[in-house]
Amino acid sequence: MASKPEVDLKTSFCGLEFRNPIVVAAGVHGRDGETMAEVARCGVAAVCTKTIVSRPAPDVLPCFVQAGPGMLNAVFGSDRSAEYWFGEGIKRAREGGARVIANLAGFSPEESAQLAERAVAAGAEMIELPTHCPHMGEILNALYPGLNYPEPKLTDVAPMQAAVRLIKRAVKAPVVVKLSGTFAHIVREWALGVKEAGADGIACADAFGPGLSIDVATGQPRLGGPRGVGGLTGAGIRPLALRMVLDIALTVDLPILGVGGVGSARDAVEYLMAGATLVGVCTAGHMNGAARYAKIISELGGLLGRLGYADAASARGLALARIRERRERGRTAVTSPVPAVVEEGLCTACGRCPEVCAYDAIHLPAGGKARVQAERCIGCGLCVSVCPVDCIRQAYYEASSKP
Numbered sequence: 001m002a003s004k005p006e007v008d009l010k011t012s013f014c015g016l017e018f019r020n021p022i023v024v025a026a027g028v029h030g031r032d033g034e035t036m037a038e039v040a041r042c043g044v045a046a047v048c049t050k051t052i053v054s055r056p057a058p059d060v061l062p063c064f065v066q067a068g069p070g071m072l073n074a075v076f077g078s079d080r081s082a083e084y085w086f087g088e089g090i091k092r093a094r095e096g097g098a099r100v101i102a103n104l105a106g107f108s109p110e111e112s113a114q115l116a117e118r119a120v121a122a123g124a125e126m127i128e129l130p131t132h133c134p135h136m137g138e139i140l141n142a143l144y145p146g147l148n149y150p151e152p153k154l155t156d157v158a159p160m161q162a163a164v165r166l167i168k169r170a171v172k173a174p175v176v177v178k179l180s181g182t183f184a185h186i187v188r189e190w191a192l193g194v195k196e197a198g199a200d201g202i203a204c205a206d207a208f209g210p211g212l213s214i215d216v217a218t219g220q221p222r223l224g225g226p227r228g229v230g231g232l233t234g235a236g237i238r239p240l241a242l243r244m245v246l247d248i249a250l251t252v253d254l255p256i257l258g259v260g261g262v263g264s265a266r267d268a269v270e271y272l273m274a275g276a277t278l279v280g281v282c283t284a285g286h287m288n289g290a291a292r293y294a295k296i297i298s299e300l301g302g303l304l305g306r307l308g309y310a311d312a313a314s315a316r317g318l319a320l321a322r323i324r325e326r327r328e329r330g331r332t333a334v335t336s337p338v339p340a341v342v343e344e345g346l347c348t349a350c351g352r353c354p355e356v357c358a359y360d361a362i363h364l365p366a367g368g369k370a371r372v373q374a375e376r377c378i379g380c381g382l383c384v385s386v387c388p389v390d391c392i393r394q395a396y397y398e399a400s401s402k403p
């Protein structure tokens with residue numbers, strides 16, 4: 001039998017070629033050049049520095065805690081100096097063979113432009129400008145008493161636009177603005193605003209929150225800092241960040257680097273389908289080790305192939321097309337239930353579907369496979385989403401063909 005053709009993972013983003021869509025997003029694996037080079041050797045397309053700032057600060061401790069299906073962190077930016085990054089760090093990072101993104105933040109638009117110019121001169125191939133993290137003002141003010149770091153008016157895109165304009169004048173490298181989860185409700189306005197200023201792309205999202213976790217043995221917030229709060233990342237934020245990416249894709253035609261809760265090839269494909277071109281991974285690499293990046297890349301080709309795609313680009317934006325179809329076919333508010341159907345040959349009798357069915361419509365007879373009582377099924381869809389082997393179907397929209 002002829003073997004299936006390999007899926008082409010090569011990806012173009014902001015005029016640059018990437019060997020695949022997977023990027024190590026700013027985080028612990030962007031803490032210094034050596035670490036970046038090491039994770040680059042896992043095969044990722046690009047590695048991103050932690051946020052380079054002119055006034056680096058040590059982290060308030062403890063700074064990480066696992067919380068629910070995610071992680072809280074109270075970190076600020078890179079604790080390495082700008083001199084380190086521009087003298088040695090970026091050069092070292094490039095030795096890993098992946099593209100190097102400099103994530104940086106000035107305390108003013110002018111300072112951002114100076115940092116960007118130095119980063120590009122040092123070898124950075126793309127600039128990423130982060131927006132305000134949910135915990136940042138509080139932590140900065142605790143670190144630097146008297147700084148009075150203002151909580152920015154999040155709706156005010158003007159300072160970011162000023163930074164983008166100055167950086168675009170100073171460097172030829174693409175400039176990408178990274179929205180934090182704090183911007184979840186104003187993502188469209190920001191997408192339009194940064195496009196107007198000349199940004200080449202948008203990355204989305206950084207952390208959500210801030211959130212809190214308490215040690216019940218002591219009553220202590222588990223993180224350091226004034227209230228012990230931190231930004232939420234990891235699997236728990238994926239649906240929110242994914243929705244933000246979709247909203248950006250529906251609003252502007254800028255390329256998107258989707259980030260947030262990606263831990264598997266399937267998660268990455270969700271981002272491609274929501275309109276992302278590159279997909280960032282941070283917490284999953286932190287919590288499971290750098291080998292997770294390689295696993296996602298190696299499984300991505302297989303998954304895209306099974307889904308019928310010859311390359312990563314072909315999967316991009318499928319959800320946007322599906323949303324359009326819903327509108328065109330008058331299927332935006334379906335209210336007639338389609339009962340779930342179990343493909344018995346695939347069912348492993350794990351018992352998960354009867355557990356979640358609040359309508360008593362699905363049962364697992366002793367020694368048998370899951371069985372739906374169609375007259376009781378209200379067509380809610382929950383069993384479909386919890387089935388670990390994808391053996392439950394509801395044909396609400398399946399008549400649509402691939403775009």
Ligand SMILES: Cc1cc2nc3c(=O)[nH]c(=O)nc-3n(C[C@H](O)[C@H](O)[C@H](O)COP(=O)(O)O)c2cc1C
Pocket residue numbers: 025026027028049050051071073075076077078103130178205206207233234235237259260261262280281282283284286
């Ligand atoms: C420990 C940690 C440190 C981070 N540091 C930065 C940073 O310096 N700059 C930045 O823009 N984002 C930073 N992020 C945000 C990530 O790049 C990413 O946007 C976010 O964690 C969501 O992706 P994830 O769910 O895959 O972690 C950090 C995240 C974590 C968990």
